[in-house]
Amino acid sequence: MVEQKYNSGMPVIQDLADFDKSSGGLLERIIFSNRMLVVMSCLLATLVLGFFATKLEVNASFERMIPSASPYIKNYLAYKDQLPGLGNSIRVVVESKQGDIYDPEYLQALQEVNDTLYLIPGIDRSWMKSLWMPIVRWKEVTEQGIDGGAVMPADYDGSEASISALRRNIGRAGIVGSMVANDATSSMIVAPLLDIHPETGQALNYGEFSTLLEEQIRSLQSDKINIRIVGFSKLVGDLIDGLYAVMLFFGISVVIAALFVYFYTRCLRSTLLLVGIAVAGVVWLLGLMQLLGYELDPYSILVPFLIFAIGLSHGTQKMNGILQDIGRGTHKYVAARYTFRRLFLTGLTALLTNIVGFAVLVIIDIPVIRDLALTTSIGVAVLIFTKLLLIPVALSYIGVSKKAALFAIEKDRAGEQNRSALGHVWHGLDRLTERPWATGVIAVSVVVTAVCSLVMLDLKVGDLDPGAPELRADSRYNRDVAYITEHYGLSSDQFAVIVKTNQDSCRLYQTLQSMDRLAWQLQQTEGVQTTSSLAETVRFVTSGMAEGSPKWLTISRDQAITNSSVDAAMISSPGITNQQCSVTPLIAYLTDHKADTLNRVLQVAETFADKNNTAADAEQPVQFLLAAGNAGIEAATNIEVEKGIFTMYLAVYGATALLCMLTFRSWRATVVALIPLIMTTIICKALMVWLGIGLKVATLPVIAVGVGVGVDYALYLLSVQLAVQERGGSLAVAYRRSLDFTGRVVALIGLTMAAGVITWAWSPIKFQADMGILLTFMFLWNMLGALVLIPALSHFLLNPDRNVAPPEFASRDQVAPALAQRAKAEV
Incomplete structure (x- = not known):
């Protein structure tokens, strides 16, 4: 991302006729001999891929958010058809604003909501539950035995008698706190979702489904009822709605980045060209995503931001080299070729490093993360064409304004005489190559890293907040979650253990007894509200068949009695086990889904399973x-x-180290490049602890992004420094030349990228705001770390016994031949 800001050091050729067009490498000659073909090919590709980009869908899939190869998820997927409501479901709460649910007008409104939801494509109608669905049943013990039926009376007509019967049935069904609010001011509809749209045969589109919920269900709100909707599909719908708002931030990022580049170069036409080509790179990416069958989801929305920022940053360096050459009188065509000649190999290495840094995310067994890794790698690969080839060719046509070229030269000369406070700091950075300063910087870095290492030990994996942490705490979705948590005794956070037996073996005493022991252990676990299982229901039914005697509130060893109880339980509580009595869920209702709560429950369940599972x-x-x-x-x-x-x-540090070794041919230089990156990662994780951000699917890519992008700063600073040192320059002189030729550009890129992503902090999607804050920190800290730590580390690792610079290095214009020689040696 950061490319060398070279002074020419090459012949100043004002007349194009004096330039030897056969000079340079083969690729350079091919590209610049066919400039118009390159421009027209890229223009055609932009138009074609732009057409496909308009067809890119915005969606998210439930199953792509989960690690399908995980043994736990494999268990869920294997039996999900027999576990209705324990995966992807929607919950609709209909609240009465003027009283309780025992009101004919409310019940009529509830029926309308129920029937409307029932007909929405994607609802698994067989297992939909509400007061109006016959699957919700009551049971009680009478003198004649166990009686039961549908909670909604079959003869309901809105009269006081039928409402009294409904009230009585709700009490007997024991659904207060689960399907009816504790204060009876609302009731809940629970609807499992299908994975496939029943009409189209395609995967259910959660964006469209959420829109239908808003248009057909939420629209039924009135001055008498309020409707609240929660569930993964509604969460995704709200995230997708937030994505359209995030598009505005992309536009803001474009403007901010363009302003940074313009104020640095003072060339309007080339700035517009660079912004246009950077946007074209994003268009290419989106078009390729559509052609390859990808969708834009809430997690991959950061990819276009990154590709734009990286593309514009690289392009700025291309233009910077041309500015320097044209400012010294070189023809724009020759200047473009000089820049291509000097920067292509280094730029290609940087992009390959970026690609590897992103690609390693494919090792995370979560499809949405793998998609992000692949699409980002594709986007960076696109930059090889738009950044390395198209920008120099395009600038060879339009060049830069003379005023901008002269401004670049004068800025460099003025920089040498800068006496401002910032200027003194900047021109004092080379003192960090001296032992006292280098020792002090490294000592401070060690202390900061040690403190942050201790803090990052408290970093939690998972969510740290109730509700949906992906959204703001005051979002409508989280307000709906808060209402349900406050008014219902059972939360929507369900942890289910699947009890697998042979056919009809769930009836056995030993099976039910083991199930009951696990339920008891879970009930004693902090964070568990209660449990629900076949064993609990069987105990109640057994007591009911014995005239409700509490002595029989147990699991009978008499198999005939237990069989009868299981049969009654299957009738009164559909879904409590499958028809074969071989797959039975044991459900623990949790107070929340915070990381600590899940870890405690998971540990109890895992320990019990390890001790009680028998061989197949x-x-x-x-x-x-x-x-x-x-x-x-x-x-x-x-x-x-x-x-x-x-x-x-x-993987990410190993791949980065390998590429650094190939670039520098020195393990010492590789260590110098990697230490600032490792330090940044540690501090970033400590920052996550301080900000209350957990490590999860949304924040995991930040680390790889920070390393993949941040290594470029070290790549380019060290490239100049090592080239000068190889020509005999002292470390102090070499680093001063590195600052002169790349330092300001490193600072520009760090600020440009940070300014582009900090706008995410105002996103309505909280995890994107978190990513924006973390990425801003990593971009800035990587930049500062490179500028400060590289000279200090170089003093101890890259400091040959040369204290005086040879005469040829008194002039900054002598650096380019050294760099050209080094590049030729690398080739």
Whole structure:
């Protein structure tokens, strides 16, 4: 991302006729001999891919958000058809504003909402539950035995008698706190969702589904009822709505970046060209995403931002080289070729480093993260054409204004005489190559890193806030979640253990007893409100068949009694087990889905399963399989994130180290380049602890992005420094030349990228705001770390015994031959 700001050091050729067009490498000659073909090809590609970009869909998939290879998720996917409501479902709460639910007008409004929701495509109608659905039933013990029926009386007509019967049935069904609010001011409709749209046969589009909920369900609100909707599909819908607002931030980023570049170069036409080509790179990416079958989701929305910022930053360096050459009188065509000649190989290395830094995210077993890794890598690969080829060719046509070229030269000369406070600091950076200063900087860095290392130990994997942390706390969705938590005894955070047996073996005493013991252990776990299981229901039914005697509130060892109780339970509580009585969910209702809560519940369930699971070939095998329910799925996702983060560190730093070794041919230079990156990662994780941000799917890519982009600062600073040192220059002189030729550009790029992403902090999507803050920190800190730590580390690792610079290095114009020689050696 950061490219060398070279002074020419090459012949100043004012007349194009004096330039040897056969000079330069083969690729350079091919590109500049076919300039118009390059421009027209890129223009055509932009138009074609722009057409496909307009067809790119914005959506998110439930199953792409979860680690499908996780053993826990495999268990869920294997039995999800037999576990209705324990995966992807929607919950609609209809609240009475003027009283309670025992009102004919309210019940009529509830029926209208129920029937409307029932007909929306994507609803699994077989398992939809509400007061108006016959699947919601009551049961009670009478003198004749156990009686039961649908909660809504079959003869309901709105009369006081039928409403009294409804009130009585709700009490007997035991659904107060789950489907009816504790204060009876609202009731809930629970609707599992299908994965496939029943009419189109395509994957359910959550954006469209959320829109239907707003248009057909939320629109039924009136001055008498209020409607609240929660669930993954509604959350995704709100995130997608937020994406359209985020598009505005993309425009703001474009303007901010363009202003930074213009005030640095003072050339309007080339600034507009660079912005246009950077936007074209984004268009190419979006078009390719559509052609490759990708969708734009709330997590991949950062990719266009990054590709634009990286493309514009690289392009600025191309223009900077041309500014320097034209300012010294070189023809614009020759200047473009000089810049291509000097920067192509280094720029290609930088982009390859970026690609590797992003690509390593594919090792995280979460499809949405893999998609982000692949699409970002594709976007950076696009920059090879738009940044390395198109920009020099385009600038060879339009050049830069003479005023801007002269301004660049005068700015460099004035920089030498700068006596402002900032100027003194800037021109004093080379003193960091001296032992006292280098020792002090490294000592401070060690202390800061040590403190942050201790702080980052408190970093949690998962959510740290109730509700949906992806959205703001005051968002409508989180207000709806808060209402449900306040008014209902059972939360929507369900952790389900799947009890797998042979057919009809869920009836066995040993199976039910083990299930009951696990339920008891979960109930004693902090964060668990209550549990629901077949064992609990069987205990109640057994007591009911014995005239409600509390002595029989147990699981009978008499198999005939237990069989009868299980049969009654399956009739009175549909979904409590499957028809074969072989897959039975044990559900724990959690107070929240925070990381600590999930870890405690997961540990209890895992420990119990390890001790009580029997072999599949046992006479009566029983297996307690984790995990289903939204909380169970999130727990499995957290495990994959925690497991993948260490592997990702090894991969991203290993790949970066390898590319640095190939670039510098020196392990010492590689260490100098990597230490600021490692320090930035540690401080960033400490910052996450201080800001209350958990490590999860949304924040995991930030680390890889910061490393992949941040290494460029070190690449270009060290390239100049090492080139000068190889020509005999002292470390102090070499680093001063590095600052002169690349330092200001490094600062410009760090500020440009930080200014582009800090606008995310105002995003309605909270996790994007968190990403914006973290990325801003990493871009700035990587830049500062490179400028400050590289000279200090170089004093101890890259400081040969040369204290006086040879005469040829008194002039800054002598650096380019050294760089050209180094590039030729690398080739």
